[in-house]
Each structure stands twice: as structure tokens, then as C-alpha cells.
Amino acid sequence: MMIVGLTGGIGSGKTTVAGMFKDLGIPVYIADDAGKRLMSTSEEIKNSIIKIFGEESYHNSDPNRAFIASKVFKDQNLLTRLNNIIHPAVNADFAEWLKHQHSEYVLYEAAILFEIGRNSSCDFSILVIASKKLKIERLQKRDGSSISQIEDRMANQWSDEKKIPMADFLINNDDLESTFKRVKDIHSKILKAGKNS
Numbered sequence: 001m002m003i004v005g006l007t008g009g010i011g012s013g014k015t016t017v018a019g020m021f022k023d024l025g026i027p028v029y030i031a032d033d034a035g036k037r038l039m040s041t042s043e044e045i046k047n048s049i050i051k052i053f054g055e056e057s058y059h060n061s062d063p064n065r066a067f068i069a070s071k072v073f074k075d076q077n078l079l080t081r082l083n084n085i086i087h088p089a090v091n092a093d094f095a096e097w098l099k100h101q102h103s104e105y106v107l108y109e110a111a112i113l114f115e116i117g118r119n120s121s122c123d124f125s126i127l128v129i130a131s132k133k134l135k136i137e138r139l140q141k142r143d144g145s146s147i148s149q150i151e152d153r154m155a156n157q158w159s160d161e162k163k164i165p166m167a168d169f170l171i172n173n174d175d176l177e178s179t180f181k182r183v184k185d186i187h188s189k190i191l192k193a194g195k196n197s
């Protein structure tokens with residue numbers, strides 16, 4: 001089964017795009033959601049996080065995400081340590097999930113893909129982009145985030161300029177109608193590539 005990686009900077013619209021593939025019948029694995037779930041259910045992850053960030057990082061079994069975010073997006077070394085705890089657990093969870101899927105291909109959606117070399121285990125990669133102005137507007141509307149909170153996260157992700165040449169398919173997520181057209185176009189190209197291989 002083919003694995004298609006879907007990524008994009010914060011607020012680019014990757015979850016919105018993933019939903020469009022889901023509507024076309026494609027199984028979608030959302031790595032950010034899996035990471036969140038595993039942080040709340042795995043004692044091993046919880047203990048490793050508390051070791052680094054202290055007791056304030058959890059309230060019982062609930063991670064204090066705002067507290068952890070306030071630390072890691074200001075300190076690359078701490079973010080790498082957090083990634084090193086969560087990513088192997090997400091990879092194992094994805095491998096297990098994949099065993100139960102029956103489709104020509106599945107979509108693996110993640111905030112960081114190229115940054116951690118995860119694209120090398122994908123058959124194709126899709127990058128969602130939008131202008132910085134649009135991303136900030138959408139995030140402020142969705143989360144009420146401040147510009148500095150958004151910029152801290154952007155600083156920990158590669159720029160679109162760096163990622164664009166690495167992606168097999170690009171989606172410029174301006175308006176939903178043209179994005180859905182592009183999704184259908186990419187979907188048929190992936191299906192065709194699968195038939196020809």
C-alpha cells in the first residue's frame with residue numbers, strides 16, 4: 001500500500017486538505033492527533049516528559065500543552081528532546097494502524113515531515129502552502145493565537161521555499177473550491193501511479 005505524506009506549515013490548511021482526501025475515501029492518519037493521544041495514554045511518555053519539563057507539564061494524566069509549548073518553541077534543544085520522545089511512539093502507532101487499512105494508498109498528515117526525513121518513507125509527498133498573511137489570519141480566527149506565538153512555531157519549521165522543491169505535489173490553499181479541485185487532481189495522479197507500478 002502506498003503511503004502519501006501530507007505536510008504544511010502552521011495554519012497552512014493541512015487538516016482541511018486531509019479532510020478532503022477523507023471525503024474521497026482515503027484513510028487518513030493525523031500524526032499530531034496521535035501524538036496528543038499518546039501523550040495522554042502512555043505512562044512511559046508522561047514520565048519522560050515530566051523528567052525534562054517537571055511536574056508542571058502534567059495535571060494527572062493530562063499534558064499541560066500550553067506550558068510545554070511555551071518552553072519548546074523558544075528552545076530548539078528542548079523541542080528536539082520532546083520530538084525524540086513522541087516521534088518513535090507515533091511511528092509505532094502508525095505502523096500498527098497501517099496493518100488495518102485496505103485502500104490503494106493512505107495519507108500520513110504531519111506538521112513536520114521533511115524536517116525529520118519522514119518523507120523518505122513515503123511514496124509521495126504533498127505540501128500545503130498559503131501566504132503568511134492568510135495563515136496568521138486563519139490561526140487568529142481559529143485559536144485566538146498571538147502573532148508572537150505563531151511566529152515562534154514558524155521559526156521551528158522549514159520555510160516553504162526550502163520545502164517546495166522537495167515535494168511531489170504542491171497545494172496552494174487560497175480558496176476551498178480550487179483546493180478541492182487540486183486534491184481531486186492529485187488523488188487521480190496517485191491512483192494512476194499506483195496502477196502503473
Ligand SMILES: CC(C)(COP(=O)(O)OP(=O)(O)OC[C@H]1O[C@@H](n2cnc3c(N)ncnc32)[C@H](O)[C@@H]1O)[C@@H](O)C(=O)NCCC(=O)NCCS
Nearest residue numbers: 009010031032035065068069086090110111112153156157
Ligand atoms: C508542543 C505541543 C505540546 C503543543 O501542543 P499544541 O496543542 O499547542 O499544538 P499542536 O500539537 O496542535 O500543534 C499545532 C502546530 O504547532 C506546530 N508544531 C507542533 N509540533 C511541532 C514540532 N515538533 N516542530 C515544529 N512545529 C510543531 C505545527 O505547526 C502544528 O500543526 C505539541 O505540539 C507537541 O507535543 N509537539 C511535539 C510532538 C510533535 O512533533 N507533534 C507533531 C507530529 S507527531
Ligand SMILES: Nc1ncnc2c1ncn2[C@@H]1O[C@H](COP(=O)(O)OP(=O)(O)OP(=O)(O)O)[C@@H](O)[C@H]1O
Nearest residue numbers: 009010011012013014015016138142173174175176
Ligand atoms: N482555503 C481556506 N479558506 C478559508 N479558511 C481556511 C482554508 N483552509 C483552511 N482554513 C481554515 O484555516 C484554519 C487553519 O486550517 P487547518 O486547521 O486545516 O490548518 P493546519 O495546517 O492543519 O493547522 P495547524 O498547523 O495549526 O495544525 C482552520 O480554521 C480552517 O478552517
